Amino acid sequence: MTTGRFLGIDYGTKRIGIAVSDENNKLAFPKEILLNNVDTFKKISEIIKKENISEVVVGESVDFSGALNALSARIEVFILELKENFNLPIYKQKEFLTSVEARKSKSSKKSLNISQAHSKVKQIKSGHIDASAAALILQRYLDKMNKDVV
Numbered sequence: 001m002t003t004g005r006f007l008g009i010d011y012g013t014k015r016i017g018i019a020v021s022d023e024n025n026k027l028a029f030p031k032e033i034l035l036n037n038v039d040t041f042k043k044i045s046e047i048i049k050k051e052n053i054s055e056v057v058v059g060e061s062v063d064f065s066g067a068l069n070a071l072s073a074r075i076e077v078f079i080l081e082l083k084e085n086f087n088l089p090i091y092k093q094k095e096f097l098t099s100v101e102a103r104k105s106k107s108s109k110k111s112l113n114i115s116q117a118h119s120k121v122k123q124i125k126s127g128h129i130d131a132s133a134a135a136l137i138l139q140r141y142l143d144k145m146n147k148d149v150v
Contacts, residue, residue, distance in 0.1 A: 004054025007047065008138025010095065010130050011058060011075050012036060017130030018044075019138045020051050026146060028138035030131035041085050048086060056088050059095030059137040066094075093141040095133070 008028055010017035018031040031051075034043050047053065058079055061071040082090055 004052045006138055006142065007044075007051070007053040007056045008134040008141070009056065009058045010134035010137055011061075011071075011078050012130060013071070013074065015130045016040060017132070017134035018047060019131060019135035020047075020053070021138060021142060025142055028135040028142055030135045033130045041081065044082075045085070048088070054088060056082060056086070056090045057093050057138050057141040058082070058090060059134070060092040062094050091141060093137050093144075095137045 005023060006021040006025055006028070008017075008019035008021070010019075014036055016034045016036050018034060019028045020031045021028050031047065034040055058075065061069050061075055063069040079090055079092070082088075
């Protein structure tokens with residue numbers, strides 16, 4: 001069993017959602033959203049050190065048929081860069097509609113007034129969904145890993 005925590009990544013060309021596991025690697029929590037730019041790996045390095053990360057799970061983008069899609073090649077390049085920058089095991093977890101699922105779980109059960117609806121739109125546009133999607137990706141991986149252990 002690992003001694004550190006897991007980092008979950010929902011890769012996007014503009015933003016990268018980040019999630020971390022709890023100390024027991026049972027639960028995943030949204031952490032933050034990084035802009036995908038020249039500082040990306042510096043910020044990931046800071047998170048890895050601060051959160052005691054020992055393993056990384058990256059969402060593998062697939063289409064409705066389960067086949068790799070247009071974003072897949074960029075994700076593969078990103079994974080290679082992760083491997084070059086950090087000496088950590090990196091796993092892939094299929095992500096299918098995690099952003100849609102994250103939006104659904106974030107949406108309130110009650111109806112929103114105009115100002116709440118505007119705030120919700122701003123939140124989605126600013127990328128808060130990306131960190132929740134990263135947590136869903138990581139949680140799926142942790143569930144699969146912990147199921148195999150039991």
